[in-house]
Amino acid sequence: MFDASPLNRRNARNEMLVRLLLGAMTGLLVLPVLLILGTLVYKGGPIISFEFLFTSPTNGMTAGGIFPALLGTIFLVLVALLASVPLGVAAAIYLSEYAPDNWFTRAINLAIINLAGVPSIVHALFGVGAFVIFFRFGTSILAASLTLAIMTLPVVIVATRESLQAVPQAFREACWNMGATRWQTIRRVVLPNAVSGILTGVILEVSRTAGETAPIMFTGAAFFLPFLPQSVFDQTMALSLHLFVVSTQVPGMPEELPFGVALVLICMVLAMNSLSIALRMYLRGRKRW
Amino acid sequence: MDAAGGTELAIRTRKLNLWYGTFQALFDVDLEIRHGMITSLIGPSGCGKSTLLRSVNRINERLGYVRITGSVDVLGHDIYAPEVELVQVRQQVGMVFQRPNPLPISVRDNVLFGYDLHAGGRRKSRAEREEVLEDALRQVVLWDKVKDRLDHKATALSLEEQQKLCIARLLPVKPGVLLMDEPCSALDPRGTEAVEELIWELRGRYTILIVTHNMAQARRASEECIFMLLGKVIEHTDTAEMFVTPRHQETADYIEGRYG
Ligand SMILES: Nc1ncnc2c1ncn2[C@@H]1O[C@H](COP(=O)(O)OP(=O)(O)OP(=O)(O)O)[C@@H](O)[C@H]1O
Ligand SMILES: [Mg+2]
Numbered sequence: 001m002f003d004a005s006p007l008n009r010r011n012a013r014n015e016m017l018v019r020l021l022l023g024a025m026t027g028l029l030v031l032p033v034l035l036i037l038g039t040l041v042y043k044g045g046p047i048i049s050f051e052f053l054f055t056s057p058t059n060g061m062t063a064g065g066i067f068p069a070l071l072g073t074i075f076l077v078l079v080a081l082l083a084s085v086p087l088g089v090a091a092a093i094y095l096s097e098y099a100p101d102n103w104f105t106r107a108i109n110l111a112i113i114n115l116a117g118v119p120s121i122v123h124a125l126f127g128v129g130a131f132v133i134f135f136r137f138g139t140s141i142l143a144a145s146l147t148l149a150i151m152t153l154p155v156v157i158v159a160t161r162e163s164l165q166a167v168p169q170a171f172r173e174a175c176w177n178m179g180a181t182r183w184q185t186i187r188r189v190v191l192p193n194a195v196s197g198i199l200t201g202v203i204l205e206v207s208r209t210a211g212e213t214a215p216i217m218f219t220g221a222a223f224f225l226p227f228l229p230q231s232v233f234d235q236t237m238a239l240s241l242h243l244f245v246v247s248t249q250v251p252g253m254p255e256e257l258p259f260g261v262a263l264v265l266i267c268m269v270l271a272m273n274s275l276s277i278a279l280r281m282y283l284r285g286r287k288r289w
Numbered sequence: 290m291d292a293a294g295g296t297e298l299a300i301r302t303r304k305l306n307l308w309y310g311t312f313q314a315l316f317d318v319d320l321e322i323r324h325g326m327i328t329s330l331i332g333p334s335g336c337g338k339s340t341l342l343r344s345v346n347r348i349n350e351r352l353g354y355v356r357i358t359g360s361v362d363v364l365g366h367d368i369y370a371p372e373v374e375l376v377q378v379r380q381q382v383g384m385v386f387q388r389p390n391p392l393p394i395s396v397r398d399n400v401l402f403g404y405d406l407h408a409g410g411r412r413k414s415r416a417e418r419e420e421v422l423e424d425a426l427r428q429v430v431l432w433d434k435v436k437d438r439l440d441h442k443a444t445a446l447s448l449e450e451q452q453k454l455c456i457a458r459l460l461p462v463k464p465g466v467l468l469m470d471e472p473c474s475a476l477d478p479r480g481t482e483a484v485e486e487l488i489w490e491l492r493g494r495y496t497i498l499i500v501t502h503n504m505a506q507a508r509r510a511s512e513e514c515i516f517m518l519l520g521k522v523i524e525h526t527d528t529a530e531m532f533v534t535p536r537h538q539e540t541a542d543y544i545e546g547r548y549g
Contacts, residue, residue, distance in 0.1 A: 100353065170390040177348065178403035178458065179379035188402075189392055 040266060044259030052260060061224060061246055062253050066261055068228055072141075072236035073268070076216060077209050079145035079232060080152065085202055087149075088156030095157070096164040097186055116154035120214045123151040127219040142232040144220025151215055152205045159201020163194040196283030203276035207269040213240040223249075239265045298365065299324045299466055299496035300345060305359035307340060307349070314340045316520045317359070322513070324364075324465075327488065327497045329511035329528065331504070333543065337520040338500045342468045345498070346382040347375060364465050380407060383459030385469040389451035391443035391458075396435055399443045399454055400425050404461035421461045429457040429487055449480030453487060467491070469499040473506065485510045504544060508532050516540045 004012070051065055058064035099105040127147025137143040167190050175185040213221075222235040223245055229236040243265060247258035300322040307315040314337045322328050330338045343349045345361060347368060360367050368378050380403070391399050400422050404413075413421075422439070426432040431453045435446070443454055452472060459467060469488070473481040481503075488497060488510055501507050507514055507528065514528040516539070524531060524540045535541040 170386070170388065171392055173348075173386070174390045174392055174455075175402070176351075177346070177379055177384045178406065179376040179462065180402075180406050181376065184406060189394075193393060 037266070040259055040263045043256055044261075044263035047256045047260035048263065053264070056226070057224065060252075061250055062257070066239065066242060066264065068225060069237040069239045069242040069261075070264065071228060072221070073210055073239040073265075075141055075229065075236060076145050076148060076220070076238055077206055079141060080148035080209055081202070081206065083146055084149035084153050084156050084205070088153050089160050089198060091153075092157045092160035092164060093186060096161045097182060097190065112154045112157050116158065118151075120151060120212055123147055124215040124218055126150070127215055132219055138233065139218070139222075139235055140220050140233045141229055141236050142220070144216040144236075144238075145232070147215045147219045148209050148212060151212070152209055155205045155208070156201060159204070160194070160198045163197020163201065164190060166197060167193045196280055199283070200276045200280045203272055203279070207272035207276075210268055210272070211240055211265060213238075213244055217241055239268070297324055298322065299326070299363065300498065301362045303360045303362075305341075305344065305361060306357065307337075307344060308356045309352070310354045314520050315344070318520075318522050320515070320522065320525065322496060322498065324496055325493045326513055327492050327499065327511045328513045328515060329507040330498060330500045330515045330517065331502070331507050331543070332517035332523075334502075336517045338517055339470050340520075341517070342384075342470055342498060342500055345466070345468055346384055347378055348384065380462045381464055382466045382468060383462075383464040385452070385455055385459070385467065385472045387471045388475050389448055389455050391446070391451050391454050393442060393444050395440045396443045396446070396454065397422055397439040400458045400461065403458055407462050425457040425460040428460055428491070429453040430483075430490070431457060447480075449476050449483055452476060452480070452484055456484075456487065456491075464495065466496045466498070469497065471500050471502065474502065481506070504532075504546075516543060518543070 053065060053070065054067050055065035056068055057066065095105065095109065099108075124147060127143060127150070131137045131143035131146050132139055135143075137146075171189050171193070172185055175189055176182075180188070216238055220235055221238040221241045223237075223241070225235060225237050239261060243258060243261045246253055246261060298321055300320060302318050302320045305315055305318040305320075306313065318341060330341065332338055340349065344357065345363065345368075349355045349357075357369065361369060363378070363382060367373070368382075392402065394402075401418055404418070404421055423432060423436075426435065431450060434450065435441075435454075438446075443451065446454065452475070456467070456472075472488075473484050476484060485506060488499065491497060492512075499511065501510075511528050514524075514526065514531045515522055516524045516531065516535075516537075518539055524535065524537050526536070531540065532544060535544060
């Protein structure tokens with residue numbers, strides 16, 4: 001009596017088809033990623049060595065390592081973070097905990113979301129106008145990092161605001177009812193519970209920043225510098241720009257070198273993302289409500 | 290805020306009207322609640338019980354569109370007077386919610402949260418804090434159950450324990466008035482009984498105003514009873530009297546379950 005009816009069989013066949021189709025789509029999506037990674041590892045892998053990572057380029061960049069660029073990228077990202085995290089977190093706290101819910105706040109929120117969609121080349125031009133010329137920072141790490149900071153600010157704000165809003169309203173009410181001020185509530189209850197989300201947002205932002213080329217190209221990153229930067233007012237090399245240079249601008253480049261640079265850059269980004277995922281899982285596991 | 294100032298009244302409202310936008314939720318509410326009493330607030334859903342409760346610690350005004358006329362005095366002082374500091378009001382008037390809402394920190398930190406806030410910058414000595422902690426937990430009959438779990442997360446306690454904890458954490462700041470909005474409705478019968486007993490224990494030391502949908506509970510756990518209907522106070526008398534000889538037809542109908 002429990003045998004399949006024709007209708008059951010037809011449904012089962014459709015189910016099967018849909019599943020296959022969706023699976024194939026997903027496969028198509030994963031394929032390019034695997035191909036890119038595979039090519040990079042295959043072609044760039046052999047060149048990676050201690051020398052490659054920790055010495056300067058030589059012979060018109062066709063030999064030697066990438067140390068100044070690697071260090072430069074780390075510098076750029078760190079300074080950008082120092083600027084964007086305090087600013088972004090503060091703005092997000094204001095928007096989600098203090099600002100009244102009216103048309104003005106909503107307009108600001110909308111503006112921030114739209115800011116995230118502005119192409120990076122536009123940010124680059126803004127950076128040149130504002131930091132390099134107007135504030136007279138010249139083409140420097142400071143100008144480049146601030147440009148990166150402006151570009152990633154919306155991401156920090158949105159991530160922070162989302163993790164603040166994920167903290168249950170009941171906690172806030174409990175605090176207010178015991179006579180806590182807004183700031184006491186934020187500092188003792190809201191922030192500690194939102195910090196995991198904020199951190200992951202920040203780390204994801206880092207990985208995005210590390211790969212950007214346009215915003216730093218005109219504001220502080222140099223083609224080639226024989227020395228390491230001494231202060232934030234110096235120019236620096238950077239991995240992303242270096243990759244662009246070695247793959248398109250220099251004749252007689254050994255084929256594996258650009259692949260090696262790309263591999264290092266990707267590994268940096270992937271490491272950051274994995275760190276962010278691990279951190280999120282760790283902090284999630286710790287909190288319970 | 291200094292002590293009762295000679296008056297016996299813990300809560301007194303005069304011609305209290307409240308609007309949510311254009312919708313009027315309270316109509317000319319006049320109430321006089323004596324010090325140290327347990328008063329239950331009953332009435333059909335939507336009649337304004339929570340609204341009334343929430344205007345006694347000014348939590349309603351967080352919603353920008355609430356408008357109030359009339360006055361609410363707590364312990365002889367108008368809490369809507371312009372010079373009143375909200376934090377002081379909240380300290381004097383504690384609130385317990387329908388769903389227990391302990392903070393996601395340890396049991397100890399939950400109980401001492403308000404205490405530490407109001408201690409200002411001066412950090413109290415360890416011994417002093419431990420004493421306050423034990424006293425508060427003993428008052429809510431929770432000490433023996435949680436004394437070995439003081440550093441566990443409060444959110445891991447059972448619902449009944451959580452609700453008791455939520456009452457306990459109000460006590461260290463020495464409130465005069467406790468407002469409870471259906472404090473037992475998330476609990477099972479045993480938990481309900483335990484929390485009711487506790488409320489009865491607190492009688493005399495605190496003025497308690499408790500909203501309930503449970504007639505039996507109102508009858509068991511309160512000395513006076515207020516019946517509300519459509520934003521108006523219909524009847525306010527001795528609980529025993531209200532349940533035996535209600536003065537108004539509406540009250541009788543409600544008590545006998547004709548409003549649902
Ligand atoms: N935040 C609000 N905004 C607008 N109207 C509200 C708001 N809160 C309550 N009301 C309205 O005010 C009236 C009284 O609500 P209130 O919550 O005080 O009733 P209640 O007696 O506590 O009901 P219940 O027994 O269901 O808890 C209801 O008609 C409700 O729709
Ligand atoms: Mg209610």
